Amino acid sequence: MKKGITIGMDLGDKKNLVCILDKTGKVITEEGIANNRKAVTKFFKRYCGAVVAMETGTHSGWVSRIAETEGLEALVGNARKLRMIWQSRQKSDTRDAVMLARIARMDPELLCPICHRGEQVQVDLEIIKARDLLVGERTKMINHVRGVVKSMGERLPTTSAASFGNKAKIPEALNAALNPMLEMIRELTKKIRGYDLMIKEQAASKYPETKRLCQVGGVGPLTALAYVLTLEKPERFAKSRMAGAYLGLVPRLDQSGQIDKQLRITKHGDVYLRRLLVGSAHYILGPFGPDCDLRNFGLKLMQRGGKNAKKRAVVAVARKLAVLLHALWRSGQQYEPKRSQKAAA
Numbered sequence: 001m002k003k004g005i006t007i008g009m010d011l012g013d014k015k016n017l018v019c020i021l022d023k024t025g026k027v028i029t030e031e032g033i034a035n036n037r038k039a040v041t042k043f044f045k046r047y048c049g050a051v052v053a054m055e056t057g058t059h060s061g062w063v064s065r066i067a068e069t070e071g072l073e074a075l076v077g078n079a080r081k082l083r084m085i086w087q088s089r090q091k092s093d094t095r096d097a098v099m100l101a102r103i104a105r106m107d108p109e110l111l112c113p114i115c116h117r118g119e120q121v122q123v124d125l126e127i128i129k130a131r132d133l134l135v136g137e138r139t140k141m142i143n144h145v146r147g148v149v150k151s152m153g154e155r156l157p158t159t160s161a162a163s164f165g166n167k168a169k170i171p172e173a174l175n176a177a178l179n180p181m182l183e184m185i186r187e188l189t190k191k192i193r194g195y196d197l198m199i200k201e202q203a204a205s206k207y208p209e210t211k212r213l214c215q216v217g218g219v220g221p222l223t224a225l226a227y228v229l230t231l232e233k234p235e236r237f238a239k240s241r242m243a244g245a246y247l248g249l250v251p252r253l254d255q256s257g258q259i260d261k262q263l264r265i266t267k268h269g270d271v272y273l274r275r276l277l278v279g280s281a282h283y284i285l286g287p288f289g290p291d292c293d294l295r296n297f298g299l300k301l302m303q304r305g306g307k308n309a310k311k312r313a314v315v316a317v318a319r320k321l322a323v324l325l326h327a328l329w330r331s332g333q334q335y336e337p338k339r340s341q342k343a344a345a
Contacts, residue, residue, distance in 0.1 A: 002105045005050035007072075010093045011035065018043070019097040020274060021105055030094060035059060036254060037066065044070040053104035053111060055096075056077040061116045075104050118263030125229040128222065131195035135161075135290050138188040141181055145170075148178060162189055198224055213325050215335035217290030218283040219319045223276045227325055234330040243326040247274050249319035265315060274318070281317040285310075292337035294320055300335025 004023035009016055016035050020028040033043050040063055048071035054060050058077045064074040077100065079086070085099050103110050117125070130139075142164050149156050152171055159167045165186035171180045179293070203210040203221040237243055244250055248268035254261040272337035283289055285298045294317055301313035328335055 002047045002050040005047055006058055006101050006105040007047060007050055007052040008097040008099065008104065009052055009054045009063070010097040010100065011054055011057050011063060012093065013058075014042070016063075017093040017097045019094070019101045020047075022106050023099050025096070025102070025105060030097070037062070041066055041070065044072055047072060051075065051104055053077060053100040053108075053110075055082065055085070055100065056114060061122065062119075064116055065119060075108050075111055075113045076116060078114050079105070081112040107247060115236075117229075121229055121232055124206070125226075127195060127198055127202070128226050128229070129272065131192060131199070131222075134192050134195070138185055138192070141185050141188075143330050145178055145181055145185075148174060162192075165189055195220070209329055212328050212332070212335070215292075215328070216280075216321070216324065217292060217337070218280040219321070219325070223280055224325075226273050226276055227322075228329070230270045231326070231329075234326060237326060240323045240327040240330065243322045244319040247277065249274065249277070249315060249322060277318040278314060278323055280321055281314045284321075290337060293340045294324070 005028075006021045008019040008021075010018075012035055014035055015032050017030070017032050019030050022028050044067050051073045052067050053075040053079050054063060060076050064076050067074040081105075082104075085091070085096055088095065088099075100111075111330060116122075124188050127271055142161060145164075145168065146156055149171065152174065154171055156168050165182050168182060170182065200221050203225045207225060207228050210221060213219055213224035213227060214221060231237075231243065231246075237246070245266075246269050248266045250266060252263035253268050254263055281298070284292070284295050285302070289295050297320065298313040298317040301316055302309050303326075306312075324335075327333075
């Protein structure tokens, strides 16, 4: 056991630089180890019981999991909050490792440590991200085809992205240029449908709690599964309101004396999940949205008028939706669309 030992590890793509401090804060050794599972596991076996600090990055997830498996306490610092490291005028990999070790030894909270997802959850989440990547590429291709046809003085009819590859009628002069792209769009649509089926199967078999979240109008299996996989555990928040702040849907705070500025939302947390929640909020406030407390809340905000009334209402509904989903997930209760209206009555 190496209790009292603190390790700072600067993760690189091919090589990791390590600084090891003893109980008194004296540097024992500085060394480099290869950035692969075998070398990292062999190194951690020598320091069971020690504390290891690293920054968030591509490799921090699997490295921290190996450290915890080998009996070390892994601290993964938020790289965006460690200004003293990335703004240093004498920055180097060795100095970064030393700084991480000293911060972890003095006060681990200064690292603003984060908690990585489990390996299986990360694997399942990659399915959702892969689908999003294909959807983005299909959208770019569709926009390109429409733009090219428009430049020839014609227009393609309005249609959904899923049926665009079959319904688009290309001018004969553009067949050679655009037909291969239409074939690719049709192929991407098939792959996206395959991912949709995979997501539904995973939600039903591995994550049954998503069924409870899908009770809310505008929330489908994709949004529910992305929410569960991103937050991973409902117990991570003591209050459901913290979910809105975690996903960056609360306004920034800048107070000093009598000054209290009205700022935009923080946009922290997972960008993709925030986009899904905003999309659900658009549906709730749209013409086909269900009659519920969320919709009535958003419509009241829109009625206040102003230049950005609708945008603010959508963001506010997305924030309330994030809080509602967490409350349903944690409590296990049935969703009541008009709960506040019944209480008022």
